[in-house]
Every structure is written in structure tokens, then in C-alpha cells.
Amino acid sequence: MQSTSISNVISSDRVEGTKVYNPSGDKLGTIDDLMIDKLTGHVRYAVMEFGGFLGMGTDRYPIPWNVLKYDTSQDGYVVPIDKAMLEGAPRYAQDQIPDYDDRYSATINKYYGL
Amino acid sequence: MQSTSISNVISSDRVEGTKVYNPSGDKLGTIDDLMIDKLTGHVRYAVMEFGGFLGMGTDRYPIPWNVLKYDTSQDGYVVPIDKAMLEGAPRYAQDQIPDYDDRYSATINKYYGL
Numbered sequence: 001m002q003s004t005s006i007s008n009v010i011s012s013d014r015v016e017g018t019k020v021y022n023p024s025g026d027k028l029g030t031i032d033d034l035m036i037d038k039l040t041g042h043v044r045y046a047v048m049e050f051g052g053f054l055g056m057g058t059d060r061y062p063i064p065w066n067v068l069k070y071d072t073s074q075d076g077y078v079v080p081i082d083k084a085m086l087e088g089a090p091r092y093a094q095d096q097i098p099d100y101d102d103r104y105s106a107t108i109n110k111y112y113g114l
Numbered sequence: 115m116q117s118t119s120i121s122n123v124i125s126s127d128r129v130e131g132t133k134v135y136n137p138s139g140d141k142l143g144t145i146d147d148l149m150i151d152k153l154t155g156h157v158r159y160a161v162m163e164f165g166g167f168l169g170m171g172t173d174r175y176p177i178p179w180n181v182l183k184y185d186t187s188q189d190g191y192v193v194p195i196d197k198a199m200l201e202g203a204p205r206y207a208q209d210q211i212p213d214y215d216d217r218y219s220a221t222i223n224k225y226y227g228l
Contacts (some may be wrong), residue, residue: 009158009214012126012148026207034150036157041179043155044123086215100123 013039020048032060035100045108052087059091064112132192134162146174149214166202173205178226
């Protein structure tokens, strides 16, 4: 049972590792990192590691924050993404974080229809 | 010299450890953690460790995000907080993170005049 005093915030330390599901309830993977706008403090991208049943290896996938929906019942995020979409999605190797400049941001946002 | 391709985002992994200064340019300490609104993705509080010249020990101080200003020239945050304000500020021991419920949030915000 949850406490009756529900916290609406989560520590950045703890977001890392939060599970990500598709709309069918399958676990896709976990959030590995967050990309935060330095000036406004908005989380712009969640960087996901898809280590689940899709077997996509250890690449990192930046997903626009607005694409994720937090589902309190699953205590995780739900994304409307299937394997075909992931296969063409922007990604990078774990140890090769790109410069998230305007061009790269535009590439990500365009891919997800934003 | 900075690259001409400036990234406006920062990884949550890297925010931890970002320096915090007072308006005079003295280093107060570092950001230890971020408290993020689960639903909106806004960073609501930066949790600071004041391990600098003030000698305030290892308590953690949650500061409303809006109180911090990012200073690109110092590559850190500036807060309009002096020692007297810190002495009475909401804080907790490093290993005793409170429940950030509405009541606690209101306490913090009120203290900082929000």
C-alpha cells in the first residue's frame, strides 16, 4: 500500500532505472539518463536503454519528454513506440554522447513527429 | 574557447556536482540531486550540498529551481542566498530524504518567498 501522503516528485537519482513500457504493458527497458534544459530546468529528453525483450543492445535512445506518459499504476513510463519505430530512431553508443545542439534536437523531434 | 555548436542541455548525471555560487562569486557548494515533477518533467528543486566555506556540514538544502540562475560564464548556478538565510532554511540529513508532499513543498516555497 502506498502512503496516503503521496509525493509528486522523484529524485533524478531515482529516475534512472525507472521502467518504460509500451501501451500493451510490455517492458521495453529503463531510463538511463535525462537531458535537462540548462536555463529553464525542463527535462527535454529521457534517454532510454532498451535492454528488454527487443534485444536492441546497449545503444541509447533519446526520446522527447512529451512522448512519455507516466503511469502511476505501473510506476513507470509508457511510450507509444513499437519495434519498427525504434529500429530507425536516433541512437548512440553508451559512451558516445552526441552534442545535443539545435540540429540534433531537431532531428529527434522530427523523428517523433514534434 | 567554446565550440560554436553549443549544447543547451545537460545530462542529469552531470548536473550533480555543478557548482553553486552566491552573487559575489563565492562558491557555496554543489548540486547533489534534483527533484523532478513526475508528471510534467519540470525540475522543481535542486538539492544542494553546502560543503564550501560556510562549513554547514553535509545537510541537504532543497532550493526551488526558480531561485537558481544559470551563469554560463561561471558554468554554474548563482543563488541570492546568504549565510543567515541558509541557517534557517529547510534541510535534512543526507540519508533522510523527506517525503516531498504538498506540505513540504509549501514549506520550502514559503521560505524562499514563492
